[in-house]
Amino acid sequence: MKVYFGSSTSKIDKYYPLYKLICDKISNLGHQLTRDWLDEAKKNLDNDLKINYEEMYHEIIASILVADVCIVEGTVKGLSTGHVMTIALNKGKPLLFLHQDLGNDKFPFIINGAEAHLITEKVYKDQKEIPKIVKDFLDSQKKGKRVRFNLVLAQQENNYLEWATFVHKKTKTDIIRGLIKDKINTDMKYHKDLK
Numbered sequence: 001m002k003v004y005f006g007s008s009t010s011k012i013d014k015y016y017p018l019y020k021l022i023c024d025k026i027s028n029l030g031h032q033l034t035r036d037w038l039d040e041a042k043k044n045l046d047n048d049l050k051i052n053y054e055e056m057y058h059e060i061i062a063s064i065l066v067a068d069v070c071i072v073e074g075t076v077k078g079l080s081t082g083h084v085m086t087i088a089l090n091k092g093k094p095l096l097f098l099h100q101d102l103g104n105d106k107f108p109f110i111i112n113g114a115e116a117h118l119i120t121e122k123v124y125k126d127q128k129e130i131p132k133i134v135k136d137f138l139d140s141q142k143k144g145k146r147v148r149f150n151l152v153l154a155q156q157e158n159n160y161l162e163w164a165t166f167v168h169k170k171t172k173t174d175i176i177r178g179l180i181k182d183k184i185n186t187d188m189k190y191h192k193d194l195k
Contacts, residue, residue: 001141004034004067004088006060008078009041015076016042018127022073022098025134035063062193064088069141071134074099089118096137097121098130151176 003026007019019038026033037059044051064070070088074081074097088095101123120140122133153161161172168175184190 001031001068001138002034002066003031003138004063004070004093005038005072006070006081006084007073008076008081009045010078011076012041012045015073018075018130019073021127021130022071022134025131026071026138029135029138031138034067035059060084061087064093065091066193067093069093069138070095071137072097085119092118094141095119096134098133099123100125 005019005023005026007015012019016038023033023036023038043049064084064087067088070085070093072081072085072088072095074085085095085097095118097119099121120137122137124130124133161175164170164175165172170178
């Protein structure tokens with residue numbers, strides 16, 4: 001699966017080992033991070049390098065959009081963390097929200113409404129708990145969530161689908177999926193944003 005991992009960078013010097021543990025667990029389980037940003041963020045902090053925030057924001061959004069699931073470590077409060085979670089949930093991405101339950105670093109986040117079923121919140125007291133939490137969440141998502149939506153077609157488009165189902169002996173869904181897969185394979189902008 002493709003996994004987006006996000007967290008606040010405001011205390012990355014303190015939390016880097018924790019974030020690295022999560023990213024390593026995701027990779028070791030055979031999943032792919034949609035944005036491998038952690039080492040670069042640490043390097044930027046250590047060397048006091050200038051950051052192009054507009055470019056970074058675009059990369060974050062693209063990474064969320066191509067992800068199957070999202071994992072956010074939210075122990076450190078941050079508006080950007082809440083924003084990332086909101087985008088992920090609005091796009092229908094299952095999300096694991098990890099955080100410690102510690103005084104000043106406690107992150108109060110409440111989800112109500114239509115997206116509530118997408119979020120799994122896990123509080124941990126010890127970093128040793130994290131690998132199991134991450135594994136359990138990713139295992140629970142392996143079957144692959146399918147997205148259902150209504151598609152309104154013009155008569156000509158429907159006529160084509162009716163014809164194609166008869167000629168190619170496939171369902172309308174299979175034909176539409178095939179067309180989308182063909183577009184995915186040839187859309188260079190999409191592939192550029194994946195990198």
